[in-house]
Amino acid sequence: MSDTLKRAAAERAAQLVTDGMRLGLGTGSTAAHFVAAIGARVRGGLKVVGVPTSEATREQALREGISLSTLDETPDLDLTVDGADELDDDLRLIKGGGGALLREKIVASSSQRMIVIADGSKRVPKLGRFPLPIEVVPFGLTATERAIARLLDSLSMTGELRLRRAADGAPYVTDGGHFILDAHLGRIDKPNVLASTLNNIPGVVEHGLFLGLATGAILATADGLVELGQL
Numbered sequence: 001m002s003d004t005l006k007r008a009a010a011e012r013a014a015q016l017v018t019d020g021m022r023l024g025l026g027t028g029s030t031a032a033h034f035v036a037a038i039g040a041r042v043r044g045g046l047k048v049v050g051v052p053t054s055e056a057t058r059e060q061a062l063r064e065g066i067s068l069s070t071l072d073e074t075p076d077l078d079l080t081v082d083g084a085d086e087l088d089d090d091l092r093l094i095k096g097g098g099g100a101l102l103r104e105k106i107v108a109s110s111s112q113r114m115i116v117i118a119d120g121s122k123r124v125p126k127l128g129r130f131p132l133p134i135e136v137v138p139f140g141l142t143a144t145e146r147a148i149a150r151l152l153d154s155l156s157m158t159g160e161l162r163l164r165r166a167a168d169g170a171p172y173v174t175d176g177g178h179f180i181l182d183a184h185l186g187r188i189d190k191p192n193v194l195a196s197t198l199n200n201i202p203g204v205v206e207h208g209l210f211l212g213l214a215t216g217a218i219l220a221t222a223d224g225l226v227e228l229g230q231l
């Protein structure tokens, strides 16, 4: 059911793509449906260029026959379409469940529009139920973790910081060669304060709070598609 909903949201987003667009291609199971839908349209004659947000998406897009570029060659994108782990009604997001938050944020920030595609279960009244991914440099991991814990404490936030691990038990390593600490916060009352202060900690590369980046969202529910913001 959830996969059918993800595909429905992705296919609606694919309808927004027109000839000549420079596209940011997101990462995750919902974004993969979008890449597949764009692949089908490219095989039907659509001309676009894509900038992938992960190695996994790059490989999928190549298999789909989508022309690819890099952000260095194509620094201004028209539209990025990506999934999310949570979003609220102000289009604030938690991303990074799939580990691609750093490239996803750089690509979204380089886009005129960012449209989130998700099944309706990702919509929440308040962010934070989903653990917040914080990408950190492996060097000094313990020191960085302690600095994050002190910051959370100063903001009266509690919650465990868990080093993300791969299936073999080794630390999960991002495409950029970093680790991820998942912050189990339960609720985030002041996302802007948390976002800006996390960015000040040496060793923190990026975090999964996407604030002011998404311009629209397509949410697929059992009752149909719900659209938020501007598509």
Ligand SMILES: O=C(CO)[C@H](O)[C@H](O)COP(=O)(O)O
Pocket: 026, 027, 028, 029, 030, 031, 082, 083, 084, 085, 094, 095, 096, 097, 098, 099, 100, 101, 104
């Ligand atoms: O942020 C992400 C990857 O870093 C994904 O967009 C997010 O995890 C949602 O994934 P899915 O569409 O598989 O539910």
